[in-house]
Amino acid sequence: MNNDSPARDNSGRALSWTPSQRELERQASRKAIGRKKALIATLSSVIVIGSLIRLIVTSPGWQSVKDTFFDWSYGGEVLGAVAKGLVVNIRLTIIAAILIGIFAMILALLRTSRSAALTPFRLMATAYVDIFRGVPLLLVILLIGFGVPALRIEGLTNSVLILGTTAVVLTYSAYVAEVIRSGILSIHPSQRAAARSLGLSSSQTMRHVVLPQAIKRVVPPLLNDLVALLKDTGLVSILGVTDAVRAAQIASSRTFNYTPYVTAAILFLLITIPLTRYTDRVLAKSIKRQNAQGAA
Amino acid sequence: MNVLEVKNLRKSFEDHLVINDLSLTVPDHTATVLIGSSGSGKSTLLRCINLLDTIDDGSIYLDGKEISDPEINVDEVRKNLGMVFQSFNLFPHMSVLDNITLSPIRVHKVSKTQARDEAMTVLRRFDLADKADQFPDRLSGGQQQRVAIIRSIAVKPRLLLLDEVTSALDPVLVNEVLSIVRDLKSDGMAMVLATHEMGFATQVADEVCFLKDGNIVERGPASQVISAPQQAETKDFLRRVHEAGRL
Structure with a gap:
């Protein structure tokens, strides 16, 4: 080791003092422990992931799976x-997200309000959230997509795109309203007392x-819902909307080749993975901020 | 003229009577100090006066007007009352200046420039002008509590309620907060304050009330209640405060 380099602490900052013999020994042994851990992590990853890959590629049906799901030339086509x-x-996600934001905010405010005049709306909002949180999205899409046109109301749209989006907005508003409401309830009563x-x-x-x-506080969980929303817009394909899934x-x-499904999956991942990473970062930052506040 | 009159107040939580037949009068420009152990009803009394808790019996008058009437507009009443909490309760998402000007701008409809000018004047007076644009989590506890006090007087209340404003503070920060209260007292601000700081109570109090089990056991000038208590319960309390090194 170069003796001219300044002594460093455990997080790599230059020290303003000369470390004791005991500290140098400790640093050396920490380094040895770190190397050992890295070696174990590498070994265990190679063994576990390697045997999984081996299990798949040596399975009797692998060749035909490869041909029908991973035909990259067809995938490119x-x-x-x-x-x-x-x-x-993506367009559906953006439009739905805006509508969900507005609608969910209204629902959350109604559910947390104590005004006597708003009582009927509060009850309706509660019933709404109960119903739409409890029914599978796919069912809501089918009911709206096929039910509304069957009413044959003059002037009402028959566009499957609009009906599908409506179904997604209706369901997600119930989820998001609950997230916002939990955020509202998480604010300490002393803040309200101070303001009043x-x-x-x-x-x-x-x-x-x-x-x-x-x-x-609810931005990180809402970003999670945004990722879920993007994926779930794929469900409107059941109405015949030509989205990525359809x-x-x-x-x-x-062609009876399933590579296009894999292609669609990869395209979804190209958007959702960065979005998920970003969500994790936002969440980590907000936890750090809240902890800092708690310490102050 | 009395700013505040509390008559035969009772307040219970579940089956527990926290305030029991308590009466209190606060003349204008005077400070009434509430002392007593935790749980004696000091904080509850302040919260009742500010209508944050609903009372169970008796009545409260502010400037001769009954504010314990359920028909009253609580927001109008609170325009005339300032309240400072033990835990500061600054709004963490707003700068110091925005914390102070929120109520003047939104409730009292003062123009933004005027509210800011007035806030800056007070901040300068209490050596906090350089903190105007900071957020509360960047301030020390003492600075936060001073800002909270400035926030509560920015609306020019008739009466200031202070609930153990130094109890959450590091001992070395207590004095900067108490000195601002002393300054407000000499400005002539009427106040009711609950505190465990007996020395401070002696300095600012026009009247000291010793509370036990939701009632005032002994009241009078500090020279009597704190320095020469008559009642056995007051003596016992002060002896214990003394033993804890807080006198």
Whole structure:
């Protein structure tokens, strides 16, 4: 080791003092432990992942699976159509997310309000959340997608895209409303007491004191819901909307090769993985911030 | 003229009577100090006066007007009352300046520039002007509590309620908070404060009330209640405070 380099502490910062003999020994033994752990992690990964891969590629059906699911030349051929379908999913996600945000906020505010005049709306909001949280999204899509056109109401849309989006918005608003409501309830009552003692009305307290803090807290879980929303927009394909899932379905039914499904899956992952990583980062940051606040 | 009159107040939580037939009068420009052990009803009394807790019997008058009437507009009442909490309760998502100007702008409809100017004047007076744009989590406990006090007086209340404002503080930070209260007292602000700081109570109190089990056992000037208590319960309490090294 170069003796001219300054002594460093365990997180690599240069020390302003000369470390004792005992500290140097400790650092050396920490390094040895670290090397041992890295070796174990590598070995165990190679063994576990290696045997999994071996299990798959040596299975009797692997060759035919490879031909029907991982035919990359066919995958490349359908990429354009599937990607075009994915644009539909993305657009649907953006529009739905905006509508869900508005609708869910109204539901959450109604459910947390104590105003006597709003009682019927509060009951309706509660019933709404109970129902739409409890029914599978696929069922809601089918009921709206086939039920609403069957009513044959003049002027009401028959577009499967709009009906499918409506179903997604209805269901997700119930989920998101509950996330926002839990955020509102998580704000300590002392914040409300402080605001009320300053003369702020209950709605001013909500708007200026409770909501801004609540929303900051629920951003990470809401980002999770956004990822789920993007995936679930694939369900509207059941109504015949040509999204990525439907495009893949069309392509694979033409040739009885399932590679387009894998292609669609990969395209979804290309968006959802970065989004999930970003969510994790936001969450880690907000936990750090809250802990810092707790320490202050 | 009395700012505050509390008559035969009772307040219970479940079966426990926290305030029991308590009466209190606070003349204008005077400070009434509430002392007593934790659980004696000091905080509950303050919360009742501020209508944060609903009372179970008796009545409360602010400037001669009954505020314990259920028909009353609580937001109007609170425009005339300032309250400072043990745990500061600053709004963590707002800067110091926004914390202070929130109520003047939103409730009292003061213009933004005027509210900010007034806030800055007070911040400067208490050596906090450089903290105006900081967020509460960047301040020490003493600074946070001073900001909370400034926030509560920014609306120019008739009466200031202070609930053990130094109890959550590091001992070396206590004095900077108490000195601001002393300054407000000499400005003529009427106040009711609950505290465990007997020395401070002696300095600012026009009247000291010793509370036990939700009632005032002994009241009078600090020279009597704290320095020469008459009642056995007061003596016992002060002896224990003394033993804890807080006198």
